[in-house]
Amino acid sequence: MNLFRSEEHVRRWSLFNPASEEGFISLPELVEFFGTETRRHMLDADYLSAWYPRRGAERLAVLERIGKTSPFWLGTPAPA
Amino acid sequence: MADPRLTDRMFHRIMRTLVETGRAPHYAELARVLGLTVDEARRQLLDVMEAYPIGWLHPETHYIASFPPLNSLPTQYRISVRGEQKWFAQCGFEATSATWLFPGRTVRIEAPCLDCGDTMLVEMRDGRLLTVNPRTVVGHLNYGFGASRGKPPYL
Numbered sequence: 001m002n003l004f005r006s007e008e009h010v011r012r013w014s015l016f017n018p019a020s021e022e023g024f025i026s027l028p029e030l031v032e033f034f035g036t037e038t039r040r041h042m043l044d045a046d047y048l049s050a051w052y053p054r055r056g057a058e059r060l061a062v063l064e065r066i067g068k069t070s071p072f073w074l075g076t077p078a079p080a
Numbered sequence: 081m082a083d084p085r086l087t088d089r090m091f092h093r094i095m096r097t098l099v100e101t102g103r104a105p106h107y108a109e110l111a112r113v114l115g116l117t118v119d120e121a122r123r124q125l126l127d128v129m130e131a132y133p134i135g136w137l138h139p140e141t142h143y144i145a146s147f148p149p150l151n152s153l154p155t156q157y158r159i160s161v162r163g164e165q166k167w168f169a170q171c172g173f174e175a176t177s178a179t180w181l182f183p184g185r186t187v188r189i190e191a192p193c194l195d196c197g198d199t200m201l202v203e204m205r206d207g208r209l210l211t212v213n214p215r216t217v218v219g220h221l222n223y224g225f226g227a228s229r230g231k232p233p234y235l
Contacts, residue, residue: 001170001171001172001173001174001219001220001221001222002171002194002199002219002220002222003157003172003175003189003191003193003214003217003218003219004193004194004195004217004218004219004220005193005195005196005198005200005202005214005217005222006214006216006217006218007216007218007220009193009194009195010195010197010218010220011197012195013194013195014101014195015222016222017222018146020105020178020220020221020222020223020224022219023221023222023224024218024219024220025219025220026217026218026219027176027209027212027217027219028181028209029219030173030176030219031094031204031207031209032127032177033174034149034174034177035176035177035179035180039177040180040207041100042149042177042180042181043095043096043132043164043180044092045088045089045092046088047088047091047092047095048087048091048092048128048131048132049085049087050087052131052132057207061157061235062207064193071223072223072224072225073090073221073224074140074225074226075204075224075225076217079172
């Protein structure tokens with residue numbers, strides 16, 4: 001989960017996974033993805049019990065809104 | 081069975097300490113603050129990390145390595161606030177969330193590109209992008225969220 005200077009730099013990266021072509025995300029989308037309501041409460045005294053459990057649903061909603069609905073983004077099952 | 085109120089209190093103390101000092105506290109330091117014995121604090125820390133699995137302890141220790149969005153173990157994602165660089169983000173994605181830990185402040189994210197080593201700069205305040213240099217900065221997920229299990233988390 002890294003930032004790069006551009007997509008071209010990602011593809012030139014020595015550890016680039018060729019199967020990750022769908023792994024790009026624009027910075028504004030990333031800011032939305034990591035700026036959901038629960039994130040704004042990370043300093044609240046009850047964050048872990050009250051806010052963190054809502055994080056998964058929020059993330060799913062953002063991913064759907066920005067069109068990242070493949071298993072790559074939604075989470076593939078662990079190998080058996 | 082874990083006490084949710086105590087788990088909340090320890091989580092809050094860890095996050096606050098990270099924000100205030102740039103590093104995560106040791107469980108022995110948390111013990112006194114939370115009115116626990118040292119061993120109670122150690123076991124409570126395990127409960128916190130189980131409830132917050134996006135962070136992790138350094139393998140085979142009880143040292144908090146990662147407590148996103150920040151990292152106690154340095155990464156290439158350097159975070160500065162008011163000209164002071166004493167924080168690190170867990171990864172490039174979490175770096176964009178650090179803004180929420182410093183309300184009303186400009187949060188500066190600097191990191192070398194893993195391809196060329198040249199610096200990237202992103203500045204944010206209260207969740208808004210202020211500066212992006214170069215403007216072409218992009219995020220990338222190298223293995224997919226599920227498939228990244230077992231892969232180095234920084235990829």
